[in-house]
Amino acid sequence: MAVDPRKLTSLHCLYYWAEKSPERTYLTQPYPxxxxxxxxxxxxxDQVSRMAxxxxxxxxxxxxxxxxxxxNSAHWIxxxxxxxxxxxxxxxxxxxxxGDAAAYVxxxxxxxxxxxxxxxxxxxxWNDIKGHIPSDLPIISLPMSPRDDTPKWxxxxxxxEPAAPKLPSQDALATIVYTSGSTxxxxxxxxNFGSMMSVADGLQQMFTVTSEDRMLSYLPLAHVAxxxxxxxxxxxxxxxxxxADNLDTFQQDLQRARPTLFFSVPRLWMKFYLGVNAKLPPKKQKLLFSIPFVRSVVKKKVLKQLGLDHCRAALTGAAPLSEEIILxxxxxxxxxxxxYGMTENFGYSHASRPGRARIGWVGEANPGVEHRIGEGGELEVxxxxxxxGYYQNEEKTREDVTADGFLKTGDMGEIDASGYLKITGRVKDLFKTSKGKxxxxxPIENRFNHPSVEVVCVAGANQPQPCLMILLSEDVREALSNGMDRAELEQELLKELGAVNEECEAHExxxxxxxxxxxxxxxxxxxxxxxxxxxNVIEDTYNRKMDSWFEQKRKVVWEL
Structure with missing residues (x-):
């Protein structure tokens, strides 16, 4: 299949639907x-043509x-x-x-x-950014802008009056997306418009998506995902x-949308999971799910409370999600x-197919995608x-793209005989212990799963052994601040640590x-x-404390 000639670019699509389904709702925006x-x-x-x-x-x-x-907002799009x-x-x-990063961009x-x-x-x-916007840069304020002294949308x-749109070609530059800057x-x-549209072209070959579907937009639209x-x-x-309006109304916004397609990142899938566990403890879930005439009712109720009871395709990406949570x-x-995808390929790289997904693997190559493992185990796509290419940086473009057009992703990967891809880490994330290992x-972070833990980070460069830093969930942090005894939690963390270490090599x-x-x-x-x-930011923040943590010779260290 190929892109519908009437919908060659996102802009073509807007006017196509405006003619075909003018009265159908496209965007629903809640306000504070x-x-x-x-x-x-x-x-x-009409609004787009008038602003043009x-x-x-x-x-x-x-x-x-x-x-x-x-x-994210309707007027962002x-x-x-x-x-x-x-x-x-x-x-x-x-x-x-x-502010500095905004000024740079x-x-x-x-x-x-x-x-x-x-x-x-x-x-x-905003509080930092506002002082870094050049005073001579013209500004147009969208609804909910923090400025009231500029022209408003x-x-x-x-x-x-509406202007006739300048419909672009597929090879014209459409957008410059600045990477999230993890390093x-x-x-x-x-x-260009063609690379952006490749996502829709590939999706229609893998999934059935129609104008009857619904999605909730809340992850940053500034990101290609x-x-x-x-x-x-x-x-x-x-x-x-x-x-979505804000975090406090997120559940209400999700209930309003009842999405049929839902894309999230592991951190939020984990938050949903922890939220359910807080209301319905795992032991009670296990009991209810074991009763034949009760289990289906309870599961439907949980999905309904999450706002995902109409969801037929749920996607997770940007980072690994543990097997326990997926199951x-x-x-x-x-x-x-x-x-799986990169900013550099507009997120169009690999996906798990319904009924063919394998936990721990990010799926198969999308239609039209080629992949291989290059030097040092680095995935190339x-x-x-x-x-x-990179804007005003031809040298970096030459560095990251091979002579035959493959992107050096910076990810380490494995490809099995069936063409499934597993991401095993970032090339730059590897570190050496003081023993040179x-x-x-x-992979270690993915194995540490505890219902009270929200995020984990393995560190310990130039130390005898690695250590694991964990951020507890908000509910648990609050309970501890209100006097909850941490002894039981310590024992649970020790048990999880033991289970993780059983699968690690000696130096890991x-x-x-x-x-x-x-x-x-x-x-x-x-x-x-x-x-x-x-x-790198987390390591820089905690490196100065590493020696003292190792000197404590405790299995669970509480940062003071």
């Missing part, structure tokens, strides 16, 4: 005051880079489309960036204008997209399918979603577990916007 706005396809196309007319009136240089900064309709290039910024991308969206300074970087579109400065990954899974697919297939969801009747952290065995005090968040730089650990 409790109101909810529905925007149909006709309205979406305004951008045209500014007479910006041809193919200007225009930045979009804000949390509409501004993205308006930039394209005016013939420009969109540059999304993560709302959790610090705005300067490096040579942004000519900024669409400023939903930010409030509580769970984002609603006022701007009211002043203009070093973020790189600007250039994607959400842009591919939600924005591009909703535009191509024409399905209804909902947004728990499968037991509920929700088959979690692992997927050639994909229809391949980037055009290499440790691969990810974990010497002790450290219960960290400070939560790891996007705001303090410990997590990327897709909630993967920033290993």
């Amino acid at each position: 005051d409790g109101t909810v706005e529905d925007i149909n396809w006709k309205q979406a196309a 007319a305004h951008l045209n009136s500014l007479e910006l240089p041809e193919r200007s880079n225009i930045a979009v900064l804000g949390k 509409l501004s993205d489309l308006a930039i394209w309709a005016a013939g420009h290039v969109s540059v999304p910024l993560y709302p959790t960036l610090n 705005l300067e490096h991308s040579k942004a000519k204008l900024l669409f400023l969206g939903k930010l409030d300074g509580t769970a984002d970087g 609603i006022d701007v579109i009211a002043r203009h 070093g400065r973020p790189k600007g990954v250039m994607h 959400e842009r591919a899974a939600v924005e591009t697919q909703s535009l191509y297939f024409g399905f209804h997209t909902y947004f 728990w969801y499968r037991n509920l009747g929700l088959e979690l399918l692992e997927v 050639k994909s229809p979603g391949m980037m055009m 290499y440790v691969v952290p990810v 065995k974990i010497s002790f577990v450290v219960v960290v005090k400070e939560p790891w968040t996007m705001e303090n730089g410990m997590l990327t916007p897709t909630m993967k650990i920033k290993r």
